[in-house]
Amino acid sequence: MxxxxxxxxxxxxxxxxxxxxxxxxxxxxxxxxxxxxxxxxxxxxxxxxxxxxxxxxxxxxxxxxxxxxxxxxxxxxxxxxxxxxxxxxxxxxxxxxxxxxxxxxxxxxxxxxxxxxxxxxxxxxxxxxxxxxxxxxxxxxxxxxxxxxxxxxxxxxxxxxxxxxxxxxxxxxxxxxxxxxxxxxxxxxxxxxxxxxxxxxxxxxxxxxxxxxxxxxxxxxxxxxxxxxxxxxxxxxxxxxxxxxxxGRYYQKGDQPGHPTGPQVQVDWEGAYPIKANLKVAEIPEGSELREAAAAFNARYGEFLQLLTRAYNGQPSLLLEAVPTMFEFRNTILELIRNPLPNHPGMNGSPTYEIPGSTKQAAPTRQSEVIA
Amino acid sequence: MSNRFEAFLGLSVELTAFSRFDLLGTGLAERYLATLDKVVGVEITDTLLAAFVALPPAEGEARIKAVRTTILGNELLGDVARALIKLWYSGTWFELPLAWMERFGSRPADTTFVVSPDAYVEGLLWKAIGAHPAGAKAPGFGSWAFPPKIPALPELDSKA
Structure with missing residues (x-):
């Protein structure tokens, strides 16, 4: 041991x-x-x-x-x-x-x-x-x-x-x-x-x-x-x-790890919105609709984690209620990602997953230094 | 973002009553401006945008009145603006009315068409009525047991 x-x-x-x-x-x-x-x-x-x-x-x-x-x-x-x-x-x-x-x-x-x-x-x-x-x-x-x-x-x-x-x-x-x-x-x-x-x-x-x-x-x-x-x-x-x-290739039965031999997979590496990696709400201009939407998403995600907690603590049927919320998250994430990020030409927004009340979030002061 | 695109976005916010975030969130704003340019031509599009930019900065009732008289009530611009509203809501460009074509000449690209597969999916009408496009953007198993989510109307002046 x-x-x-x-x-x-x-x-x-x-x-x-x-x-x-x-x-x-x-x-x-x-x-x-x-x-x-x-x-x-x-x-x-x-x-x-x-x-x-x-x-x-x-x-x-x-x-x-x-x-x-x-x-x-x-x-x-x-x-x-x-x-x-x-x-x-x-x-x-x-x-x-x-x-x-x-x-x-x-x-x-x-x-x-x-x-x-x-x-x-x-x-x-x-x-x-x-x-x-x-x-x-x-x-x-x-x-x-x-x-x-x-x-x-x-x-x-x-x-x-x-x-x-x-x-x-x-x-x-x-x-x-x-x-x-x-x-x-x-x-x-x-x-x-x-x-x-x-x-x-x-x-x-x-x-x-x-x-x-x-x-x-x-x-x-x-x-x-x-x-x-x-x-x-x-x-x-x-x-x-x-x-x-x-x-760029599918695996098929009998293939060895690292050596797929199946049909080709088409990947368009440019076919994605150019989001800013690890975006934080503090980097989005105050008063902008994007900032409001990013913060609202985080709050909603926080509520969702509480809902899952209740589901995992004796109310499993709440998981069924959680399903529409997850699809709602898809719609909001799509919107956040398609909105251009103000002051960052060529870059788009993103969900930040900064959950309110979480202690694992980066110190906000460090973030504001990054912007300054 | 160019001034032209900004003006198009501002006009679209006012015509659709959806926010900039909502409109940009469709991923289709640039394509809709390009659609306008293609169908009615850059000249008429610029006239429409110029009319919007020149609107008095009034709010509430006065603003709505100005949009009505200057844009929606304008012989050249009114039908184009209405087609733009329908475009945002349904993802479909609807052919301009016969009267407009007789007055200003028909345009070869002015036929009824769906702009793109995702334009149908991102039509504002689905969001406006708390529904989803059939066959796309499914809202999840059991979502039908909950009341539809209809976005709140943007705050209009109380007198409006």
Whole structure:
């Protein structure tokens, strides 16, 4: 057992909170890239991004199910939940920043890093966590609650720590004749509350279903055990879907990772609105309609996170009410992205995802210095 | 943004009662100005924009009256302005009335046509009535159980 292994139930709950944060944090970058695509072009890319972002929503809900299964309290309105962009993520021996930007080669390079399957090389095996290289001011996603200045080798390793924590704590509990799966079953989100959600949602009630849930998240992202498909062999993992766009070619059955041999994929890298990356409300002129709309979107998004929190805390039917809100977000994001950004010729607006009441947002003073 | 485009946007805000943000949010403002140029010609478009820019800066009732008499009531500009309103609301350019063509001459590009596939989708009429275009921009499963969201009318002068 290494120094960063999960030892207490409270720590496992905190890890699962961070897993929810991590899964949620991938949604704004993917959504923004998706809706930055101009009408009539990049239909393949639109489809790829749409499928992936919906699966990230599923992962968020799965993580909430695991947390509920062990008696935790999912809280998407907790001040440290919503990430400030750019936020940092582990990628092997370095960490990198993931931000809000338009569909582009740069955006795809970042998305590949998010989903990259990564095994520690032999010389690093058992060497523990790695020193952060990104600024301590950025939100570190998938980090260890006890070691904020360090990061895991990969997101896969972060989830492995959770899986091992579940095994360890459940074995301990068993020795004392109990279980860690004491959560109220009515708090589980099951398929009837989850419409068209990118895969099967199942209740987490015990060690087996919890480990299956974690495996599903990892396999949909990076593939199963080095292969390009998830373990059902029918769905290409996110990493390889993004790679299809970068390489301009679809994968087909029998292909090796990195070498798709299927039909060509048409990608128009210019076919996206030129949004300003990681825009903050403070950068939009005061009194402008764009600023008002960006701030209104953030407030509405904050309310939405509260709605999800209630849904994950015993009112699963609220998820059905949340559906029209998500489609409303699509319409607003499209409008924000099509509006030119005042004082920035050739650049457009963007949702900023600065959630009111969140402590993870960049200090406003730093932003005003940037403008000045 | 050019002065010409600014004037077109200002005119469109006044004619449609939607905000600049809403109009720019359709992603179609430039294309609609180009449509006007193509169908009625740059000269008439410029006359329309000049008439808008020259409007007295009055607000409320006086402003509305000025738009009515100077633009909507003008023999040359009125029908063009009405076609522009319909264009914003439906994404379709509607052929100008026969009387206009007889008076000012018909234009080869002046036929009824949908500007582009996304113009249909982004028509303001859907937003105005809290609905969505059939086959596009679906509002999500179960949204029909909620009342339609109709945007508030922009604040007009209370006397208006």
């Amino acid at each position: 290494s120094s960063y292994s999960i030892r207490t139930l409270d720590e496992l709950k905190e890890f699962l909170h961070r897993a929810m944060q991590l899964e949620h944090a991938t949604i704004p970058p993917y959504l923004t890239a998706l809706y930055s695509i101009k009408p009539g072009v990049n239909q393949d890319a639109t489809q790829v991004l749409r499928v992936i972002v919906v699966e990230e929503m599923l992962h968020l809900t799965i993580a909430a199910n695991i947390l509920n299964a062990i008696g935790g309290t999912p809280d998407l309105a907790r001040p440290d939940f919503a990430a400030s962009y750019p936020a940092s993520l582990p990628d092997g021996e370095t960490d990198f920043e993931v931000g809000i930007q338009a569909f582009s080669r740069e955006a795809l390079a970042t998305f590949l890093k998010i989903e990259r399957p990564a095994q520690r090389p032999k010389q690093l095996a058992g060497k523990g966590l790695i020193q952060r290289k990104t600024s301590a001011n950025t939100t570190a996603l998938g980090s260890h609650p006890r070691y904020e200045d360090l990061h895991f080798y990969s997101i896969g390793e972060f989830y492995s720590a959770i899986a091992e924590g579940i095994e360890y704590l459940e074995a301990e509990a068993h020795r004392q004749g109990t279980t860690i799966f004491t959560g109220d079953g009515s708090r589980q989100i099951t398929p009837e509350f989850y419409y068209s959600g990118g895969g099967t949602l199942f209740p987490v009630t015990d060690r087996k279903s919890a480990l299956e849930a974690i495996a599903l998240i990892i396999e949909q992202g990076e593939g199963d055990g080095g292969g390009i498909y998830d373990n059902d062999e029918h769905e290409l993992a996110h990493y390889y879907r993004f790679e299809e766009l970068v390489k």
